[in-house]
Amino acid sequence: MRFLPVFLDLREGRVALVGSGAAAANKLRLLQSAGASVRWYANGAEGAGTNVEVSVADPRHADFSEFVAVVSAAGDGLDDEIAARARAHHVPINVVDRPDLSTFIFPAIVDRGDVVVAVGTGGASPVLARRLRERIEALLPERIGDLAALMGRFRARVAQARHGRGAGLLRDFWERVVDGPIGAAALRGHWHDAEAALARAIERPDDAHAQAGIVFLVGAGPGDADLLTVRALQVLQDADIIFYDELVTAEILERARRDAKRVPVGRRSGQPGIGQDAINEHLAEAARRGLKVVRLKGGDPFIFGRGGEELDYLRRAGIEVVVVPGVTAAMGCAAEAGLPLTLRHEATQLTFISAQHADGDAQIVWSNYADPKITLVVYMGLGKAASVRDGLIAAGREPGTPAAVLVRGTRKDSKYFVGRLDEIAALAARAADGPGLLVVGEAVARSDIWRAAAERAFAEIAA
Ligand SMILES: C[S@@+](CC[C@H](N)C(=O)[O-])C[C@H]1O[C@@H](n2cnc3c(N)ncnc32)[C@H](O)[C@@H]1O
Structure with a gap:
């Protein structure tokens, strides 16, 4: 590890920024988002925003001792001179894309308010650092910074209430807050509930509710x-x-x-x-x-x-x-099979039913699904496909209505079968092991699996 990750409080002084191109503008935005006050050595820069003083003076003659850090993004020989001067004044220097001239580098940042994650590769690969940052972004709850802020607000109160009880107990308390209902409420944006529960937990730490998972x-x-x-x-x-x-x-x-x-x-x-x-x-x-x-x-x-x-x-x-x-299985399987569950004209209704009680008893009213514009998705229907077929045809669905059996959808061993409604029991019988869905309706004929089956059939006829 060449660079030690530290978090610098930029409210403590001013940062010098050198350069007027896109790289400098990027760094300016970052410095501003951290609340920095910036002197920007740039020609022709305008509208730089609050806390930015634009200077047209030559940065080589600036008094570097007044800066907490220097960032140089000139992109030419000026960078070397600025770096040498900053080093001479023992001021931390970053030269954009030049780790060899820098005494500090900017990490890729995940910024969730009070929670900040910095990812560095020692300056070797900003692209890799950005990829890692994207992965961390995807894993961190959106409101994690708000949770940290909530805990920050209560920190002194908790320390006071638990004074003398030992650091271990204090840590246990905060772990329960993060891992339990209080943290979950905060991460869903239920601030009132989270604050009220935290206040309760401070007052009554041994309460069963405060201890609960x-x-x-x-x-x-x-x-x-x-x-x-x-x-x-x-x-x-x-x-x-x-x-x-x-x-x-x-x-x-x-x-x-x-x-x-x-x-x-x-x-x-x-x-x-x-x-x-x-x-x-x-x-x-x-x-x-x-x-x-x-x-x-x-x-x-x-x-x-x-x-x-x-x-x-x-x-x-x-x-x-x-x-x-x-x-849900219907959505995952349909996406994989290229099967649009609704269509603007031919399939204007979508219904999910379970066939668990399809045999014999009166739980399924098949006439509810007689409309030819309904795409019907049947869960738990592999073993009940004959009842589904008979019920729908008796209710008035055409025996030739396109139908599909989607088995183990989205898994490595998925299998899809297409045909007519009056063939659906035979299709389901080919499925071997489930889980599987039955899909009935005109939408099936617009799917990738239908087209692929038609092409296979043509190829067989031609051969
Ligand atoms: C008890 S239900 C659970 C449904 C589940 N909660 C959902 O939203 O998908 C089980 C039925 O879901 C369907 N199913 C679940 N996973 C499936 C998959 N990967 N491919 C096809 N059907 C699936 C089958 O009809 C199975 O019998």
């Missing part, structure tokens, strides 16, 4: 780990314990914090799961132990995922719950 009901998407939302990823990387369903793929679990405990609670290859009541109790019990609990479900937790029941149970148990949406 939190449950995140998280949608894992249809299988491809890259389809996790940014928030889902953030929560997974912070989790203490993860209760996951059978639809959650191994590659998604790999994205979670290494030390997080992973508990399967779904049905696995024909084996019954532990049941909804037991899942509810496990979630509540882990939260009561103060843990950051993730309940990870395939797709979206509120679409045929019993997320509503878990939310109700936990709320009634007085446990803080945050819902993180996921990409």
Whole structure:
């Protein structure tokens, strides 16, 4: 490490900036965003903004001892002279794109208010530093700086209330704030709740509520780990314990914090799961132990995922719950199959149903889906495709309506089949293992998978 990362308080003095091109203008913006007062040696610069004094004097004759730092972006021999002068006065100098002349360099910055992350490569590769910054940007919650500001405001009050209780206890307190319901409320922008809970926790530190953890009901998407939302990823990387369903793929679990405990609670290859009541109790019990609990479900937790029941149970148990949406199977599979679920004229309605109760009983009113402009997506329908076919045709859908079976969508072993509604049971039978969706409607005929199947059929006829 050649450069030590430090954070410089620029309110303590003035910065000299040399140069009038785009590089200098960029540095000026950065210095201004840090609240610096700048003397800008530039010819013809106008409208530089507040705290900037433009000077047309020769910077080589300036009194460098009055500056806290010098930034030179002249881009010619002047940079060498400025660097030599700054060094002679022991003033930190940065020459843009010249680490060899610099005693400090600008890192790539993630700026979230009070939270600032600096990424450096020792001046070797600003491009690499920017790439790293982009990754960190994606992982850091948008309101992390606001959370830091909230904690900053309460810092003295907490120290006073906990005076004499030891640094360890103080650290435990702040860790609970960051990891528990208070931090979660702040990161969602619920300032009132976060402040009120923090004030309560200071007054009543041993209160069960102040000690409690939190449950995140998280949608894992249809299988491809890259389809996790940014928030889902953030929560997974912070989790203490993860209760996951059978639809959650191994590659998604790999994205979670290494030390997080992973508990399967779904049905696995024909084996019954532990049941909804037991899942509810496990979630509540882990939260009561103060843990950051993730309940990870395939797709979206509120679409045929019993997320509503878990939310109700936990709320009634007085446990803080945050819902993180996921990409539902219909959307993930449709995107991968190039299947627009709605079309301006031919497919003006979209309906998701579950076929879990399609056999025999009266739970599905097929006449609701008789309109030829409805794209119908059937979840849990692989084994019920014959009932779906019979119900829809009896209700008036044309037997020749385009239909698709989308199996293990977005996963490495995905399979898609297309045909007519009256063939859908045969298509589903080719699926082997699920999970799978049935899609019925004119939109199917406008998909990539339909076109590819038509091309294959032509090629076979031609051969
Ligand atoms: C219990 S539901 C859960 C749905 C989930 N909450 C969602 O939003 O996608 C399970 C059904 O979702 C569908 N499904 C889930 N993942 C899928 C995938 N990768 N490909 C096709 N269908 C999928 C199947 O119909 C499966 O039987």
